[in-house]
Amino acid sequence: MFPISDDNSRPGTPYVTWGFIAACVLVFLWELSLPDKALEAVFYRYGAVAAQLTGTGEQAMGAPAVNVSGDWSTLVTSMFLHGGLAHIAGNMLYLWIFGDNVELAMGRVRFFLFYIACGVAAALAQIWMSPASAFPMIGASGAISGVLGAYLMLYPYGRVRVLILPFPIIILRVIEVPAMLVLGFWFVLQLLSGLFSNPAEPGVAFAAHVGGFLAGMILVLVARQPGVPLFEKPRPRSPWERRRRGPWG
Known part of the structure; x- marks a missing residue:
């Protein structure tokens, strides 16, 4: 079940x-x-390395000695680095689908601060789970996870178009499901x-x-604008909307 768009337009x-x-x-x-060596140095300099921030553990084997010990600004800079095309494409798709509605519910300044705060909180959660990890943590997924959590609180009944591959019929289909189910x-x-994973090893930072x-x-309880409700009820759909299919199917 892979989300590709939502039907929750806001002014x-x-x-x-x-x-x-x-x-x-x-x-x-x-x-x-x-080049590869320079990119690796960037990841270790601007990514969030738990062992460097907590002063525990050892440097990863073969890692460039470019970290600045205790540089907590990497909790922010790491959000803008990505490890490959699939990594950034997946993150940006989720931000594109869910970020606009959350931003419009909060306002620009509040959303900016909210996004950064969620990214920092996500990084701290991973560091708490593995304080001695010597591998750089990079990517916007922690901050975007915060956006998903806010979306669930604001629009649990919002309709999300997802791509599914039903088994045993191997045919791609697009269906609409409530956001609460997807998220x-x-x-x-x-x-x-x-x-079921080891947070100290390189890979996806599930924590x-x-x-x-x-x-x-x-x-989101304090970041949303006054008057914006939580758990917004689904709005009635016109017959035309019920018949209409999105650009993906």
């Missing part, structure tokens, strides 16, 4: 969401221009994956995903 322009996407894409294009399934998947999601659910 306004999500400039901050677009800005975060643009920043991540521009940084990624810069990464592509670097709830995503959260449970992250939680279970985290339980960051869980931590960011929970932070988003909590912070």
Whole structure:
């Protein structure tokens, strides 16, 4: 079940969401221009390395000695680095789908601060789970997880178009399901994956995903604009909307 769009249009322009996407894409294009050794040095310098921040553990074998011990600003800079095309494409798709509605519910300044706070909280959750990890943590997924948590609190009944591959009929289909189902399934998947993985090893930072999601659910309580309700009820759909299919199917 892979989300590709939502049917939850709101009046306004999500400039901050677009800005975060643009920043991540521009940084990624810069990464592509670097040779492998230089890119590795960037990851270790601007990624969040738990062992460096906590003063525990040892440097990863063969890692460049470029970290600045105790540089907590890497909790923010790490959000704009990505390890490959699939990494950034998946993150930016989720931010594109869910970020606009959350931003419009909070306002630009609040959403900017909310996004950064969720990213920091997500990184701290991963560091708490593995304080001696010597591998750099990079990616916007922790902050985006916070956006998903906020979306669940604001629009649990919002309709999300997802791509599915039903078995045994191997035919791609697009269906609409409530956001609570999509995001709830995503959260449970992250939680279970985290339980069966070693946070000290390189790979997906499941603890960051869980931590960011929970932070988003909590912070939206104070970050949303006055008058914006939680758990918004589904709006009635016209017959035309019920018949209409999106651009993906």
